[in-house]
């Protein structure tokens with residue numbers, strides 16, 4: 372097993388820097404009897420005149436209970452995108468380090484690597500199974516490889532990455548393994564967050580944008596060792612999660628049974644949609660999905676995509692992604708929306 376030590380991978384300038392200390396970092400107790408004249412806020416109460424909690428303790432406390440995971444090992448971001456950006460900036464030296472990601476996968480990994488002048492190396496998935504090619508990944512690892520990005524269930528393929536494959540990568544690699552679990556709530560396999568105490572180089576990211584139905588508020592979640600979270604807390608913008616978001620998350624997560632019920636309803640609809648797609652003549656392949664979308668192969672993706680747009684139905688054309696020639700990605704909608712899609716697809720057959 373390779374040895375992992377966070378001190379070997381943190382950027383020297385990040386290690387040396389001191390965090391910005393906000394007014395609410397220096398004095399945390401929110402006590403009704405106190406007079407707060409420390410943050411240059413407007414004193415007139417409109418519900419939002421005060422800065423939000425920089426560590427979002429109430430939000431993390433609910434998440435910690437739901438996920439059965441220590442609150443001090445959670446970091447929140449303005450969407451997963453901010454969390455992933457913080458990771459690259461904390462651990463990858465511009466114009467020197469590199470990261471590896473599976474392909475096809477989520478487009479933001481390469482955007483964020485490019486933005487930070489970090490070399491992006493992609494490793495194609497296995498064409499039949501959409502599972503990672505482990506030997507190919509390790510042929511691309513060198514002493515400047517800081518991270519391997521795995522997305523599971525993967526976007527746009529929909530498949531969960533097999534546990535044994537992730538385990539082998541985690542064991543062999545002495546950098547960070549980022550497992551993006553944006554779609555884990557739709558999957559049949561458990562999350563990797565419970566493995567973090569055993570594997571300190573594992574970082575799991577999740578989001579409230581998909582199963583929880585809060586894409587509009589932008590909340591990304593990172594689960595990692597206390598050491599990693601401490602580094603990220605040091606470099607994050609002090610008030611990165613606004614007060615409206617924090618309040619709404621607490622409200623929605625307080626009724627988690629409802630969130631689970633909606634997730635299950637979407638999974639049910641996915642099964643109905645998968646079945647209906649088998650009856651569309653130009654659909655050549657329906658890939659198995661552990662997410663809230665279905666990847667299909669059709670006779671001509673560009674043409675079918677345009678035809679559906681003309682009928683007012685917008686899906687995602689993935690024709691230009693690696694291994695996705697003539698593939699379309701369909702998000703599972705309501706029963707009514709899925710019904711319209713199938714009806715239109717059948718009309719196109721004629």
Ligand SMILES: *Cc1c(COP(=O)(O)O)cnc(C)c1O
Pocket residue numbers: 449450451452453477522526551553577578579580581586589590591
């Ligand atoms: C949708 C999605 C996200 C979510 O990003 P947010 O910024 O949290 O909305 C993250 N990763 C993948 C793979 C996704 O498909």
